[in-house]
Structures are given as structure tokens and as C-alpha cells.
Amino acid sequence: MLVTGFEPFPGAPVNPTQALVQWLSKHPPRVEGMGALRAEVLPVEYGAVAPRLSRIGREFGPDIALHFGLALGCNGFRLERTARNRFAAARPDNSGAMPPDGPICAGPAALPSTLPLEAIHAALAAARLPVEWSDDAGGYLCNMAMTLSLARACDGFNPRVCGFIHVPPVGAGEPLSMRDLRRGAGIVLSTTVAAWTAG
Numbered sequence: 001m002l003v004t005g006f007e008p009f010p011g012a013p014v015n016p017t018q019a020l021v022q023w024l025s026k027h028p029p030r031v032e033g034m035g036a037l038r039a040e041v042l043p044v045e046y047g048a049v050a051p052r053l054s055r056i057g058r059e060f061g062p063d064i065a066l067h068f069g070l071a072l073g074c075n076g077f078r079l080e081r082t083a084r085n086r087f088a089a090a091r092p093d094n095s096g097a098m099p100p101d102g103p104i105c106a107g108p109a110a111l112p113s114t115l116p117l118e119a120i121h122a123a124l125a126a127a128r129l130p131v132e133w134s135d136d137a138g139g140y141l142c143n144m145a146m147t148l149s150l151a152r153a154c155d156g157f158n159p160r161v162c163g164f165i166h167v168p169p170v171g172a173g174e175p176l177s178m179r180d181l182r183r184g185a186g187i188v189l190s191t192t193v194a195a196w197t198a199g
Helices: 016-026 049-059 117-126 141-150 178-198
Strands: 002-006 038-042 064-070 077-080 082-084 110-112 131-134 161-167
Touching (some): 016 038, 016 161, 038 049, 064 141, 077 117, 117 131, 117 178, 161 178
Parallel strands (some): 002 038
Antiparallel strands (some): 077 161, 082 110
């Protein structure tokens, strides 16, 4: 299993998914049937995401790719049902570059998540963690990573199950604490692996 987060980006000097992934790398959860876990922080640069995923694919070859990202306006774990094969907003990345024109990659205009989203939603809700649905992963690097993964558009990167979950900022006054974020991520991982092993 591959789990990714992102670096901070313009407007978000702290990205909790970076801390989450770094924590998972040091404290991998014990999930029956999971196998090896790799946790990576992805760069917030349009030209760097695909090469990084390709390298991960060649080195690790994940069966499952679970991407996390920060969305400032969400109220809990936001389960993304659909990736859009386009850049919806012209926003600069961390290098100052703007997104390229046209679709993100060759492929359909929309791609559905292949995570067991209904089971994930039920498990998070049962744990009394805030969870919500979304049909649009946005127009920035989060949607780009989701699209590239689902379209299998990166050389050597061919996960059979993948998807994206947005999370809000964490801390006092926010919908989630870092402890909640870690607990919820563990639930997402274990639920996904359970669905995988059930076949």
C-alpha cells in the first residue's frame, strides 16, 4: 500500500497530510493483510507529481494508492468520488509555475474512485469522526494526483485500487485534531485492506 500527502502550498503554510504521512512512515499501522506500506510526501509542483509517481511505481509497485490532501473548506474526512481530467483553476504551484493547458492526461473526462468509499464512510461515522462526500476533487494538485493514479498515466504506476481523501486543517478550533487525523487514517487503511482481501 502507498499512502501519500502533500507539502504545504501557497495559502496553506502547514499541511497536516505531510505530518500524517511522516508519522505513518515511522509508525506503520498493524493491519492484517496489508503487506508493505510506503508513505510519501508529494511535491506541490505540476511538473514533479507524475515523475514521482512513476518512480514509486518502478521501485515499489503498489496495489493500493491512498492519497490524502488538505482542503481548507472541508469539515472532516472528505471522500472524493470523482477525479476530473482537467485543471479547473489557474493557480501557481510552489515553484510559481501555472498548470498546463488541456487535460491532465490522456483518458476520460471523469474517473471514479476505486476505494471502498461506502465502507470507509460507515467506518469513520461509526468511530464518531466527521466525514462528508464530494464529487469534485478540485482543480489543483490533489485532483491531478487522483486523476493520474486512476488513469494509470504514470509509467510503472498501476495501482488496482486508488482514490483521494481531503482533510481540513487540524488543531484547536478545527474539525479534527492530529490525533483524530491519525485515527481516521488508520480506519481508512484498515477498511481498504479489508475490502481488498475480501476480493
